[in-house]
Amino acid sequence: MSDDTVITDLIGRVREGAGGERVSVGEIVESLGQDSLPPNLMIPALAVVSPLSGIPLFSSICGMLIALIAAQMLMGRDHVWLPGFLSRREVAGARLRKALDWMERPARFLDRVSHERLTPLVRRPMRWVVQAICLGCGLVMPLLEFIPFTSSLMGVVVSLLAFGLLARDGAFVLLGFAAIGGVVALVLTLMP
Numbered sequence: 551m552s553d554d555t556v557i558t559d560l561i562g563r564v565r566e567g568a569g570g571e572r573v574s575v576g577e578i579v580e581s582l583g584q585d586s587l588p589p590n591l592m593i594p595a596l597a598v599v600s601p602l603s604g605i606p607l608f609s610s611i612c613g614m615l616i617a618l619i620a621a622q623m624l625m626g627r628d629h630v631w632l633p634g635f636l637s638r639r640e641v642a643g644a645r646l647r648k649a650l651d652w653m654e655r656p657a658r659f660l661d662r663v664s665h666e667r668l669t670p671l672v673r674r675p676m677r678w679v680v681q682a683i684c685l686g687c688g689l690v691m692p693l694l695e696f697i698p699f700t701s702s703l704m705g706v707v708v709s710l711l712a713f714g715l716l717a718r719d720g721a722f723v724l725l726g727f728a729a730i731g732g733v734v735a736l737v738l739t740l741m742p
Contacts, residue, residue, distance in 0.1 A: 556664070556717050557596075557657035560589050561650050568646045575615065576637035579630055590630050591619045591684060592712035598691070598705030600649035602641065609701035611639055613691025616708055620685035624678060660713060668720025680711050680723055683730060697740055703733045 560582065567573070567581025582589045594612040603609055619630060670676060687704045694700040707729045714722035 595708035617688030671720030
């Protein structure tokens, strides 16, 4: 994968694997490569931000995926393992391709503005903090599905953090930290 087209390459790989009428989560993971944990963390986060988030329970499924992958990153695993009930979950191929089309323009922008910087934020021990925040975001996504847009906001947080890890760009990790602060403030103001 070229260093200057990180996300657009990932979207292209998912698109290649999304040619069928129905596409399973397992097929998407396979298209990204089971040994590439940050991309497997980022794609469900981006999907929650896409129009796919309007599908009932889609945000919950993506949250479970994010939590499982982040937990595996924290445990030091070098490849993704998903339980069968998640691997077999499917989405319409046409709907997935439409969401990938929607992601293309922001992906090109992010690829253009990112480069290796503020690397202490993407190395241990901060890497563990980032992964733990992603785990927490994934765990709360199913609970937030009933509060409009909060799951998508959590998807933005995880996308920024995962992209920071993937591109080794600590500036995106800082943006993710700022975004999590905004989400927490929003949720607290919406609570009775």
